[in-house]
């Protein structure tokens with residue numbers, strides 16, 4: 001068992017900790033060219049070292065508070081590992097009136113063992129408002145979402161910023177990324193009319209280029225530009241709200257340029273295009289990590305252990321007025337060290 | 340200097356800083372006089388004056404913070420000016436309690452109080468202009484996170500006082516100043532005891548911060564400048580504690596480790612906002 005004692009060496013703990021400091025420094029800013037091994041290796045060393053120490057070192061396993069703390073640390077390492085294997089992190093843009101479906105997800109990052117019930121997540125995006133303070137400082141976002149129950153009844157919820165929508169363990173956060181969309185109906189010369197929507201770039205970030213394009217079936221591309229008036233201003237507070245915004249849609253096609261008001265239409269190659277109304281989309285961040293709650297409890301457990309150890313071993317005075325008088329301390333320490 | 344805040348918080352703030360400055364001068368004279376052979380009762384009188392001045396400084400800074408709070412409509416959470424002022428206040432509160440409750444260690448104030456000068460001088464160079472309150476700061480975890488952070492930094496500062504004494508005692512002249520304090524082995528033990536308590540509060544602060552970050556930005560940890568630096572500091576505390584468990588460390592090195600940790604903590608708290616413009620990168 002000599003190797004096990006070596007594995008439990010407190011010198012190895014220091015080596016592991018210093019490697020972890022280095023790994024943490026490299027992890028700054030989540031740079032893509034830095035491998036996760038800079039964290040995994042030191043954490044694995046520390047985890048093995050700590051496990052060995054818990055079994056062999058009386059200094060740690062005879063002091064319950066200290067034991068609690070270190071077991072807590074070990075559990076945090078394990079939970080973080082589970083979290084990294086099973087998490088999912090993605091973005092999505094969802095328009096007013098649109099229902100959530102997993103195929104909306106963009107920039108998805110996920111652990112290899114992710115196994116959530118994303119297909120069970122259902123909500124429909126409603127309207128939203130965003131408060132802006134003087135100087136264009138973004139304030140509170142209030143985003144309305146409609147959540148169906150088993151009977152198909154909808155409950156309305158207002159979320160935004162740190163008020164998170166949690167469905168099946170998936171957490172949805174509003175972001176600064178949001179904007180307008182235009183709802184259009186395409187009435188082809190032959191066939192049924194179809195209604196769809198075109199999302200324009202993030203607003204007010206790209207208020208100067210609210211444009212996009214679309215190609216009708218069998219025709220050449222159509223360019224859109226939205227002249228939107230929202231009441232946006234720098235010198236005073238205002239509220240971004242699609243219901244109070246007006247948009248004139250500029251349609252360019254084959255060198256022609258037409259300005260459409262809501263419910264007006266224009267003739268294009270192969271059909272008629274109608275501008276139904278102005279709508280909006282909200283960008284969400286979606287995050288799932290089944291370990292979050294456990295991490296919290298385990299971390300608190302660890303800290304309680306450390307606080308208990310502080311209280312027990314070192315004498316129960318918060319402010320050591322006469323530090324020499326702590327005989328209980330020294331006796332415990334000596335006994336343990338002697339072993 | 341910008342006239343903003345002049346009619347409200349600035350005069351209170353200046354008086355608060357002046358009270359701290361006086362407390363420092365009195366503490367230094369106290370230590371010198373007390374240890375030049377004069378009766379110890381005179382030292383006691385100096386100490387009472389230091390405590391009174393500290394309390395006055397705390398009260399004046401509290402008034403300054405309150406005035407500003409009323410003026411701009413939110414607490415001192417955002418700009419460096421606000422963070423420093425609030426930190427000077429809370430460090431003052433906790434240090435005053437420690438000074439009162441740990442009479443045998445009072446001489447270490449000559450190390451601690453100059454740190455207030457550094458922060459105070461820095462504060463004087465900053466503009467008191469109103470700051471914008473971000474949406475994610477409505478979260479109530481902010482209070483928990485900030486409270487814990489304040490206790491943590493104050494405990495580190497108490498540790499720095501003791502560390503400074505262990506280092507200064509290497510110089511024969513300074514040895515006399517700290518005659519009233521216990522021997523180095525005791526100072527060392529108490530200092531690391533305070534550091535362990537600091538680790539408790541640091542850990543809690545990180546937990547509260549992670550919960551807040553999860554709510555606010557959808558991730559509990561993301562290695563932004565502040566988080567990376569805070570983790571390194573937390574680990575440095577663990578390293579410091581473990582070095583002493585593994586090796587026999589002479590008091591002055593032990594003191595140097597404590598000061599190193601304190602520097603890391605303050606860089607995290609007050610330096611990182613320069614690296615990433617908002618307190619956290621994900622904030623705006």
Ligand code: HEM
Pocket residue numbers: 008009010013046047049050051053057059060066070073306313535538573574576577578580581584
């Ligand atoms: C991962 C490997 C680790 C091992 C094998 C380990 C082992 C030990 C052992 C054996 C003790 C007994 C101290 C005594 O003699 O009373 C101890 C104490 C302690 N450890 Fe660790 N530890 C590890 C990591 C950490 C970390 C990461 C931290 C904090 C950041 C930490 C904080 C502490 C504290 C606060 C004490 C109490 C010291 C005291 O009573 O003065 N440990 N550790």
